[in-house]
Structures are given as C-alpha cells and as structure tokens.
Amino acid sequence: MNVKELIEKYVSYNEQEKKDQELILKCLDTFEDVLSRENEIVHFTCSGFVLNKKRDKVLMVYHNIYNSWSWVGGHADGEGDFLSVAIREVKEETGVQNVHAISPDIIALDVLPVISHIKRGSFVSSHIHISVAYLLEVDEEEILHIKVDENSNVGWLSLDTYLDSVKEEHMKPIYQKIVEKAKKKGYL
Helix, strand or coil: CCHHHHHHHCCCCCHHHHHHHHHHHHHHHHCCCCCCCCCCCEEEEEEEEEECCCCCEEEEEEECCCCEEECEEEECCCCCCHHHHHHHHHHHHHCCCCEEECCCCCCEEEEEEECCEEECCEEECCEEEEEEEEEEEECCCCCCCCCCCCEEEEEEEECCCHHHHCCCHHHHHHHHHHHHHHHHCCCC
8 A cells, every 4th residue: 555545544533633634645746755854845754652561651752852752753764664664763762672563553643843953963944744653562671772863861651641741732632642542442
C-alpha cells in the first residue's frame, strides 16, 4: 500500500483528525517530496507512543529543542513504511533494542506546526510535520541511553501524571487522544 492509500484508508477519530487527514491528502497531491525533509515546507514524521508491558507508564525523552518531555519520533527521510520508521526512532533515541507494535495500525494522524529553531548549529525555518503515530511497547527493564544530539534525558513516566511534565501545550491534546483511543480499543 502506498502512502496516499494508507492516509485515505485511515479512519479519522475526531473532527481534528478528519480535517488534518484532508490537509495531508492535499499535501500529497501538491508536493512530490513530502516523505523527505528536503521539502522545507511540509514533510512526514513518524512517532511512537511507547508503553511498558503493564501499560501504566509511557517512555518519553526530554527533547533539547523544545525543552519538554515528549514522545519519540523522527523524520521519514524517504521511507514509506511508517511503522518501521517509528520503531527505528524509538531505538535510536532511547537505546532500547526490542520494540513491538501493540497494533500495526496508525494510532494518531496530526498536522503539527514546527517553530523555527537551531538544530546541529543550523537554522531551521518554521514548517509543518505530517505526524503519523503508532502505539508501541517496550520492556521497562531495557537499558535506556540518551541521544545527546537530540535529548538530555530518557525515562518512564507514569501514565497517570506524565502530562504534568509536558511543556508543549499543543501536544497535550494529541497525547490525551492517543490514550483515549488506546482505552477504547482495549489496549489500556
């Protein structure tokens, strides 16, 4: 299945996802290179909302650019297998080795604004991320490692209180939506 079919097939969870899905499809029709960050206007990212086996904690990183605890993810960089990208990013950014999809289905689809920032010494203009997220699982006993060029901490946060550590207000509704969907689907 190609990327456009994947997005078309996705069943929107709420009004926000429906509108974002429509915008993503317009982007796919307008731009040829949305899988690559070479498109400096809009491109795909893949994230994992990572739970432990007991499903009472979420694995998060303290993101250097945003100065906040956040989910783990990164750019698709030309790869159309978004689940594989999300799993790869979790491994790279946290040091864990064994990451499993709780479901192979997308758990959240969002259009996210990215404010301008400095990354690795270079200025990055404001742009849009087409965010495709998955619900993943990792054994809480796995050894965690910081990826110093991207985060300054990695840790398990209680699912009951993790939002208190999130400083990016625009991300809180997305995380809440994921937890709500996971509960409705019986994953939590």
